[in-house]
Amino acid sequence: MAGVQQISGRAVALNRRDVDTDQIIPAAWLKLVGRTGFADGLFSAWRTDPDFVLNQPGARQAKILVSGGNFGCGSSREHAVWALQDFGFRAVVAPSFADIFRNNSINSGVVPARVTEESSARLFAALAANPLAETVVDVAARTVAIPAAGLTEPFELSDFARWQLLEGLDDIALTLRHGTSIEEYEADRPDWLPKVKAL
Amino acid sequence: MTGQRLLDKVWDRHVVASPEGEPALLYIDLHLIHEVTSPQAFEGLDLAHREVRRPDLTLATMDHDVPTIGIDKPIEDPMAAEQIARLRENCERHNITLHALGSVEQGIVHVIGPQLGLTQPGMTVVCGDSHTSTHGAFGALAFGIGTSEVEHVLATQTLRQAKPAAMAVNVTGSLPPGCTAKDLALGIIRTLGTGGGAGSVIEYRGPAVSALSMEGRMTVCNMSIEGGARAGMIAPDDTTFAFLEGRKYAPRGAEWEGALDLWRSLATDAGAEFDHNITVDAAALRPAVTWGTNPAQSVSIDDVVPDPATLTSISQRQLAERALTYMDLKPGTAIRDIGVDTVFIGSCTNGRLEDLREAAEVVRGRQVHPSVRALVVPGSARVKAAAEAEGLDKHFINAGFEWRSAGCSMCLGMNGDILAPGERSASTSNRNFEGRQGPGGRTHLVSPAVAAATAVAGHFSAPGDL
Numbered sequence: 001m002a003g004v005q006q007i008s009g010r011a012v013a014l015n016r017r018d019v020d021t022d023q024i025i026p027a028a029w030l031k032l033v034g035r036t037g038f039a040d041g042l043f044s045a046w047r048t049d050p051d052f053v054l055n056q057p058g059a060r061q062a063k064i065l066v067s068g069g070n071f072g073c074g075s076s077r078e079h080a081v082w083a084l085q086d087f088g089f090r091a092v093v094a095p096s097f098a099d100i101f102r103n104n105s106i107n108s109g110v111v112p113a114r115v116t117e118e119s120s121a122r123l124f125a126a127l128a129a130n131p132l133a134e135t136v137v138d139v140a141a142r143t144v145a146i147p148a149a150g151l152t153e154p155f156e157l158s159d160f161a162r163w164q165l166l167e168g169l170d171d172i173a174l175t176l177r178h179g180t181s182i183e184e185y186e187a188d189r190p191d192w193l194p195k196v197k198a199l
Numbered sequence: 200m201t202g203q204r205l206l207d208k209v210w211d212r213h214v215v216a217s218p219e220g221e222p223a224l225l226y227i228d229l230h231l232i233h234e235v236t237s238p239q240a241f242e243g244l245d246l247a248h249r250e251v252r253r254p255d256l257t258l259a260t261m262d263h264d265v266p267t268i269g270i271d272k273p274i275e276d277p278m279a280a281e282q283i284a285r286l287r288e289n290c291e292r293h294n295i296t297l298h299a300l301g302s303v304e305q306g307i308v309h310v311i312g313p314q315l316g317l318t319q320p321g322m323t324v325v326c327g328d329s330h331t332s333t334h335g336a337f338g339a340l341a342f343g344i345g346t347s348e349v350e351h352v353l354a355t356q357t358l359r360q361a362k363p364a365a366m367a368v369n370v371t372g373s374l375p376p377g378c379t380a381k382d383l384a385l386g387i388i389r390t391l392g393t394g395g396g397a398g399s400v401i402e403y404r405g406p407a408v409s410a411l412s413m414e415g416r417m418t419v420c421n422m423s424i425e426g427g428a429r430a431g432m433i434a435p436d437d438t439t440f441a442f443l444e445g446r447k448y449a450p451r452g453a454e455w456e457g458a459l460d461l462w463r464s465l466a467t468d469a470g471a472e473f474d475h476n477i478t479v480d481a482a483a484l485r486p487a488v489t490w491g492t493n494p495a496q497s498v499s500i501d502d503v504v505p506d507p508a509t510l511t512s513i514s515q516r517q518l519a520e521r522a523l524t525y526m527d528l529k530p531g532t533a534i535r536d537i538g539v540d541t542v543f544i545g546s547c548t549n550g551r552l553e554d555l556r557e558a559a560e561v562v563r564g565r566q567v568h569p570s571v572r573a574l575v576v577p578g579s580a581r582v583k584a585a586a587e588a589e590g591l592d593k594h595f596i597n598a599g600f601e602w603r604s605a606g607c608s609m610c611l612g613m614n615g616d617i618l619a620p621g622e623r624s625a626s627t628s629n630r631n632f633e634g635r636q637g638p639g640g641r642t643h644l645v646s647p648a649v650a651a652a653t654a655v656a657g658h659f660s661a662p663g664d665l
Contacts, residue, residue: 016517016518016521017514017518018393018394018493018518020493020630020632022611022630022632022633022634022635023632023633023634026634026638027611027612027613027635028612028613028638030235030236030263030264030613031235031264031276031278031279031281031282031613032278033238033239033242033281033282033285034238034239034242035239035242045633045634045638045639068514069394069514070393070394070397070427073393073394073427073493074329074424074425074630074632075328075329075611075630076236076327076328076329076343076344076345077235077236077345078236078239078327078345078346078347079346081345096394096397097397098394098397098427099363099397099398099427099429100329100342100343100344100345103344103345103348104345104346104347104348107345107347107348108347158222158361159220160220160221160222170247171347171351171359172247172249172350172351172354172355174359175224175351175354175355175357175359176354176355178215178216178218178224178357181215181216181224182215182224182226182355182356182357185215185226186226186356189226190457191454192450192454192457192458193228193319193322194228194229194316194317194319194448194449195255195256195448196254196255196256196257196258196296196317196448197254197255197296198255199254199255199294
């Protein structure tokens with residue numbers, strides 16, 4: 001996975017809270033066995049409405065999705081992140097994220113930028129005034145900026161997640177550094193714990 | 200803090216390493232996999248030339264997009280067939296036990312784990328499915344993960360996890376007659392809100408929780424994710440132990456006694472404090488029906504569709520207005536006056552034997568309303584067989600229900616069991632999101648008893664109304 005330092009480009013404002021992963025990528029799309037090919041499925045039900053934000057001119061070039069709180073709630077499907085990525089999004093800015101979505105997002109290299117409700121309101125206002133404004137998500141600085149509106153808002157991201165995103169690290173390789181600890185732990189596990197099969 | 204919580208005790212037993220500046224590395228005792236969220240994980244493993252570290256702690260089943268009729272015939276949907284073939288190949292190549300379609304052990308992943316006795320108190324259980332929270336009913340720490348994490352667990356049998364907060368949901372009083380675990384779950388989520396549990400593991404506590412059967416506890420823990428919680432847990436007690444004793448993977452003899460000693464020590468210590476507390480009065484609950492497009496939007500069956508104008512928060516008002524437009528409902532309409540086209544009884548929330556008994560008792564000797572399509576989809580092949588051994592299938596079939604084979608079916612509509620656009624369902628599943636049961640479908644979440652009564656009446660009804 002490639003590291004992500006800074007994302008700059010158009011933002012799409014989806015001013016709605018509780019956007020669930022069934023909307024982001026409906027279940028019919030979960031039959032694909034790869035990690036790509038989901039772009040047409042992204043918000044496919046909502047995109048049947050010609051006024052939906054993703055149908056507005058330039059949305060296809062957008063890199064940042066600005067949405068309401070509890071973004072990505074519901075199903076654990078990582079396909080939701082892959083669909084956002086396939087469409088072109090590299091960051092989602094929201095006042096809160098569902099836990100599983102946030103983990104999936106970091107693991108797939110999409111930045112989940114958690115801002116305060118106040119910051120979120122200012123970003124929505126700036127994008128309402130100028131929908132084409134360039135927006136910049138800076139992972140190293142942990143800020144979302146709309147320079148034309150003079151806005152720079154901080155976002156929350158743990159140090160570890162920030163490092164993962166910046167470096168594009170292989171998470172499994174990181175864990176395998178602790179191989180000895182895993183072996184020691186396994187040697188101490190009680191024998192009566194269930195095993196699906198004897199090896 | 201003066202004592203440890205159930206979450207702390209289970210967590211501490213599973214920390215493999217806690218490196219400076221990184222989330223803890225947690226050992227996973229049981230990894231459940233299914234056809235939909237695993238193919239990309241196996242592909243990742245293969246590309247990196249990695250092996251499955253503990254095939255003996257991994258179990259696979261087919262549930263999400265399997266057909267529930269004609270299961271002895273080739274799967275018609277070519278994409279579902281490919282996904283299922285992929286799971287079979289991956290399991291064979293990596294020596295993972297697979298309970299395939301047609302096997303007596305096949306079923307919804309969250310039904311078969313407990314049924315086999317694989318889910319035990321104090322364990323860590325993960326699966327690429329958000330309703331993994333179900334297994335917390337046993338005092339396990341069980342949560343849903345994404346596909347990258349599935350790959351991580353396959354490769355390392357661990358997960359890197361920041362420790363969640365502990366939230367106590369204290370349920371006071373006792374459930375009134377006619378109210379079930381599902382009504383309790385919906386009542387709790389109504390109080391908590393869809394995101395209220397984010398960042399937390401809920402421990403359900405209090406007399407109404409202790410009084411629940413294991414099936415009821417699984418229903419409550421199953422829906423923890425609908426309140427945004429990472430997981431839900433209930434301290435193991437004699438009800439838990441009685442459920443587990445003698446099951447295929449439960450410890451036996453001296454090991455059973457040793458396990459009991461450990462399991463009894465897991466309960467939250469007296470005096471331990473929680474990071475968050477909420478209280479729900481079980482005695483005030485009535486059978487619940489959702490009216491909107493998220494599981495927090497529910498009212499009592501005696502109530503009316505709420506008026507968004509009465510909501511104080513602008514965002515909640517907008518959500519409610521959108522929801523009512525989608526659901527084609529008018530504020531003030533009595534819930535009992537809303538007619539349904541389809542009734543679905545099943546899912547990891549309400550597809551166990553006790554749920555089917557509850558529904559069968561209501562439909563016994565009655566007829567499904569002529570304008571309603573009604574189906575029962577048992578949660579597992581064993582639930583189906585047990586229900587048939589009791590004759591429950593006859594009550595359903597004689598009443599006009601379709602009696603299907605096990606799978607997730609219309610809970611998420613991946614297998615072709617879907618609502619037509621504009622159709623309205625009473626469903627015992629867990630999500631009423633827009634399009635969840637098929638594009639344009641309108642879902643109302645209810646208990647098995649209300650679903651059964653609604654199938655007979657053709658509009659929302661409690662068993663006592665019939």
